[in-house]
Amino acid sequence: MKSIETQLFDNGRFTLTAYDLDQDAAVESAWTQDLLYVRWLLDEPARPMSAFELKKLYEKQAKEADENGRQFQFAVRAKQDGSLVGFIRIPWVAWNNNLCRLRLYLPDDAAVQTCGDEILQLALNFIFRELNLELVTVDLSEANQALRTLLERFGFSLEVRRREAHYQHGRYWDELVFSLQRSAWMANHREAE
Amino acid sequence: MRSTVFEGEKVRLQPLEPERDAKLFVQWDQDSEYQVLLNPGPANRYSVKQVQEWLEKDRKGEYEFAIFDCAADQVIGTVGLGGIDWAAGDCWVGIGIGERDHWGKGYGTEALNLVVRFAFxxxxxxxxxxxxxxxxxxxxxxxEKVGFIEEGRISDWMNRNGRRWDLIFMGLLRRDWETSRRV
Known part of the structure; x- marks a missing residue:
C-alpha cells in the first residue's frame, strides 16, 4: 500500500477537479448528441440535453451530495491544457454496507480506450483508499463493449445479466452489473506496485 | 366490462390511504426483521407524522398499493412498481407483508401475481x-412460484449481523409469463 503521500486527484495525464458549471455543461451538452452517452444521465428515454439543463443537473447533484454525504463527482481534465476529458460520478454510497456504485462518463469508445485506464485507476484509488469501501459496482448496457473490456482488465467480474432490460438502436440488450471487491483490487494493485 | 385485475382469491390491491396506512407502517416497522427483509439501510423508527408525509408525497411514475386481506378485512402489506424504463418496458417490484401472522401463507405470492399481471x-x-x-x-x-428466475448475484454485497450477504437479482419476462399461463 502506498503512503498517504499518494496523490488522489492526479496521475500521469489527468487531474480531478470540481465542475466548472458553465464551461463543462457546454462541453457535455455536445457529448449528449450521442444517445449511448446520455443513457446513464437520465431516468427517462435518452435525448440530447442543453447546457442549461446540464447546469441545473450539476447544481442539483452538488446540492444532494452536500446534504446527504452519499454522492461524489469529479470532472476529469487533461493536465496539459485543462480540457474536459470526462466525469467520474459516484451516485450512491451505502456507508452501512461499505459499497458504492460508480459511473464513468467518457464521450466515446476512443476516449475509453485511450484514457479509460488512468481515469478508472483514479476512481478506484478514491473509492478504496479514501472512502475505504469494500465493494464497487458498475452497471452498463451489453452494447457498451469498450467499457466492458476496460472493467474486465481491472479485474471486475460480471455478476448479473438482466435479460433485455435495455433498449437502444431498435433492439433489446442485456443490462450487465460488474463488481470489484477491495480484496481483489488490493491483490492486483500490490502486484502492479 | 369490469376490470378485475386487482382482485385475487385471498387478497385485492387497493390504493394506499396515507392517514390509515401510516399507522400500519409504523406498527410493522416495530418488527425489525420486517425492515431487514425489505431495506438494505439501517433499520430505524419513524413517527406516524413522518410516514404520513412520505406517503402524501407525489411519487410520479410509481404504482404503490395496499394489500388487502379480503377475509380478515384488513391491510396486511404493500406492493408496488417503480423505476419504470418505458423504452425497455422494464420495471422494479417491491413487496412487504407487514402482518407477521400472514407470512408464509401465500398472501404475498398472490399479491405479486396481481401486480405482475397489472404490469404486463x-x-x-x-x-x-x-x-x-x-x-x-x-x-x-x-x-419462483410467480415465475421469476435468478439473473445473477452481487457477492458479499451487504453487511448484516457481522457478515456479508449477496444481493440476488431476478427477472420475469412477459413472454415466459404468458407461456406459463397457457400451460
Whole structure:
C-alpha cells in the first residue's frame, strides 16, 4: 500500500477537479448528441440535453451530495491544457454496507480506450483508499463493449445479466452489473506496485 | 366490462390511504426483521407524522398499493412498481407483508401475481425485475412460484449481523409469463 503521500486527484495525464458549471455543461451538452452517452444521465428515454439543463443537473447533484454525504463527482481534465476529458460520478454510497456504485462518463469508445485506464485507476484509488469501501459496482448496457473490456482488465467480474432490460438502436440488450471487491483490487494493485 | 385485475382469491390491491396506512407502517416497522427483509439501510423508527408525509408525497411514475386481506378485512402489506424504463418496458417490484401472522401463507405470492399481471396487461411492460437479500429464503420461494428466475448475484454485497450477504437479482419476462399461463 502506498503512503498517504499518494496523490488522489492526479496521475500521469489527468487531474480531478470540481465542475466548472458553465464551461463543462457546454462541453457535455455536445457529448449528449450521442444517445449511448446520455443513457446513464437520465431516468427517462435518452435525448440530447442543453447546457442549461446540464447546469441545473450539476447544481442539483452538488446540492444532494452536500446534504446527504452519499454522492461524489469529479470532472476529469487533461493536465496539459485543462480540457474536459470526462466525469467520474459516484451516485450512491451505502456507508452501512461499505459499497458504492460508480459511473464513468467518457464521450466515446476512443476516449475509453485511450484514457479509460488512468481515469478508472483514479476512481478506484478514491473509492478504496479514501472512502475505504469494500465493494464497487458498475452497471452498463451489453452494447457498451469498450467499457466492458476496460472493467474486465481491472479485474471486475460480471455478476448479473438482466435479460433485455435495455433498449437502444431498435433492439433489446442485456443490462450487465460488474463488481470489484477491495480484496481483489488490493491483490492486483500490490502486484502492479 | 369490469376490470378485475386487482382482485385475487385471498387478497385485492387497493390504493394506499396515507392517514390509515401510516399507522400500519409504523406498527410493522416495530418488527425489525420486517425492515431487514425489505431495506438494505439501517433499520430505524419513524413517527406516524413522518410516514404520513412520505406517503402524501407525489411519487410520479410509481404504482404503490395496499394489500388487502379480503377475509380478515384488513391491510396486511404493500406492493408496488417503480423505476419504470418505458423504452425497455422494464420495471422494479417491491413487496412487504407487514402482518407477521400472514407470512408464509401465500398472501404475498398472490399479491405479486396481481401486480405482475397489472404490469404486463395494463402497463404493457415487457419485464419485471426484483432483487432480494440472500437471507430472504421465504421471499425467494414466493418469487419462483410467480415465475421469476435468478439473473445473477452481487457477492458479499451487504453487511448484516457481522457478515456479508449477496444481493440476488431476478427477472420475469412477459413472454415466459404468458407461456406459463397457457400451460
Amino acid at each position: 396487461l395494463e402497463l404493457n411492460l415487457r419485464r419485471v425485475s426484483l432483487n432480494y437479500f440472500e437471507y430472504n429464503e421465504r421471499g425467494r420461494k414466493s418469487y
